[in-house]
Structures are given as C-alpha cells and as structure tokens.
Amino acid sequence: QVQLVESGGGLVKPGGSLRLSCAASGFTFSDYYMSWIRQAPGKGLEWVSYISSSSSYTNYADSVKGRFTISRDNAKNSLYLQMNSLRAEDTAVYYCARDRWLIDYWGQGTLVTVSS
Amino acid sequence: DVVMTQSPLSLPVTLGQPASISCRSSQSLVYSDGNTYLNWFQQRPGQSPRRLIYKVSNRDSGVPDRFSGSGSGTDFTLKISRVEAEDVGVYYCMQGTHSLTFGGGTKVEIK
Numbered sequence: 001q002v003q004l005v006e007s008g009g010g011l012v013k014p015g016g017s018l019r020l021s022c023a024a025s026g027f028t029f030s031d032y033y034m035s036w037i038r039q040a041p042g043k044g045l046e047w048v049s050y051i052s053s054s055s056s057y058t059n060y061a062d063s064v065k066g067r068f069t070i071s072r073d074n075a076k077n078s079l080y081l082q083m084n085s086l087r088a089e090d091t092a093v094y095y096c097a098r099d100r101w102l103i104d105y106w107g108q109g110t111l112v113t114v115s116s
Numbered sequence: 117d118v119v120m121t122q123s124p125l126s127l128p129v130t131l132g133q134p135a136s137i138s139c140r141s142s143q144s145l146v147y148s149d150g151n152t153y154l155n156w157f158q159q160r161p162g163q164s165p166r167r168l169i170y171k172v173s174n175r176d177s178g179v180p181d182r183f184s185g186s187g188s189g190t191d192f193t194l195k196i197s198r199v200e201a202e203d204v205g206v207y208y209c210m211q212g213t214h215s216l217t218f219g220g221g222t223k224v225e226i227k
Contacts, residue, residue, distance in 0.1 A: 035216065045157075045165065045208055047216040059215060062117075095164060101153045101212035102171070106164040 002026040002105045004096045009110030016086050016114070022079040022096030022107060030054075030074040033100040036081050038092035039109075046092075049081065050100040064090075086114045118143050120209055122219035128227045135196040137222045139209035144189050146213070153212035156185055156194045159221075160205040168207075169194065201226060 008020040022034070035050040049060045049070040058070050069082040079096055093109040119142040129135045145152045156169040167176050169185035172192060182197040196203055204226060209219040 037216075037218075044206075044221045045159075045210075045218040047218065050216065099212075100216060101147075101151075102155060102167075103157075103210060103212065103216075104167055104170070104176075106166070108164055 004107035006107045006110040009112045011113045017084045020081040024077045029077040034079045035097045037095045040092040118214045120219035126223045129199045130227045137194045139192045141190045155210045157208045
C-alpha cells in the first residue's frame with residue numbers, strides 16, 4: 001500500500017532554515033511527480049511546490065519562490081523540501097503528496113512553527 | 117493564477133438529507149491532453165485530506181456511492197445524496213490543470 005511519511009518539522013526562528021523529508025513506499029517512486037502542500041493552523045490547503053519524476057522540472061508557489069527548494073532522490077525513494085529565510089507565515093503542517101495533477105495520496109504531515 | 121471559489125463556506129445539514137458544494141474556477145480546467153483535472157478532497161477533523169473524486173466525476177475506491185461529482189469547464193459540483201455523521205469535515209476542490217490550486221474549503225456539519 002502507498003505510504004508517505006514526512007519528517008523534519010519543528011520550531012525555528014524567523015530567518016532560519018529547515019529541511020523536510022518524505023519517505024515513500026508501496027509504489028514506484030521514480031514514476032511519479034511529487035508535491036508539497038501546506039496548511040496553516042485553522043486554515044485551508046495551499047500548494048507549495050512540485051517536482052517531476054526525473055527532477056528535470058520544478059514549480060513553486062509565488063509565496064515561497066526563491067526561498068524554498070524541492071528535490072528528490074529516486075534511489076532512496078525520498079522527497080525533500082529545503083526551506084530558507086523562514087517567516088512566521090510559513091508556520092503550517094506540511095504534507096507530502098503523490099502526483100501533481102491528481103494528488104491521490106497524502107502523508108500525515110509534519111508541523112513547522114516559525115517563531116522567536 | 118487560477119482562482120478556485122467554493123460555496124458555501126459552511127453547510128449545516130440534517131442527517132439523511134442531501135448536500136451540494138459548488139466550485140468555480142477563473143479559467144477553463146480542460147488540460148492539453150483533453151482531461152479536466154478537477155478533484156475533490158475530504159478532510160475530517162485531525163486527519164490528512166483524502167481524495168474522494170478525481171477528474172470531475174470519478175469516485176475513488178472505497179468512497180461511498182452517496183458522493184458524486186459533476187461539472188465541466190469552469191463550474192463543478194460535489195453532491196452527497198444522504199449525509200451521514202461520518203461526512204462531517206471540510207471539503208476542498210482542487211485544480212491540477214494550471215499548476216495547482218485549492219478552493220477555500222466548505223465545512224460540512226450536522227444541524
């Protein structure tokens with residue numbers, strides 16, 4: 001069965017950095033685009049970024065462009081999100097999700113809190 | 117950017133009664149491959165979102181048949197034929213045709 005397990009969240013000060021990871025299993029990871037989606041406390045869902053199956057194409061929401069970098073390691077079945085210059089408004093649960101057109105599976109999420 | 121507008125924001129429903137959620141996009145969601153990438157998700161309290169419907173009207177495996185999706189172009193609807201207690205949560209539409217955008221969500225609660 002498809003499993004996506006995020007890790008790496010935590011408390012970080014404004015201006016700081018954090019790297020999220022997502023371990024995938026139960027499917028051929030290298031066949032799929034992958035996405036990061038976030039949800040601020042009590043708010044709706046916001047797409048953050050996606051990456052193509054071979055890493056040749058990436059796309060970012062305007063709110064994170066230039067600060068966040070998505071990457072993947074198909075040999076390790078892993079997806080990453082490097083987050084730099086973090087702001088209070090980046091506080092959210094970050095979900096890893098499979099695909100970018102259909103978003104058929106989600107992880108359980110990892111909480112990132114940006115606060116001094 | 118494509119804007120997805122959902123209504124209503126909140127939907128109190130009596131158990132056993134139908135419910136309907138509207139989702140409108142600011143642009144046509146027909147992709148270059150002919151598909152319309154409009155999906156619906158349910159998020160129960162404290163849980164990750166779960167996909168219910170993909171490409172407008174295709175129900176996911178394990179989703180009760182009281183859930184149905186319809187629409188075309190820029191106008192889409194999610195219907196629950198008879199609301200049950202387990203349907204409480206927030207419902208989101210999402211388009212995957214032009215990058216990726218979510219609607220603001222509709223909270224379904226029992227009256």
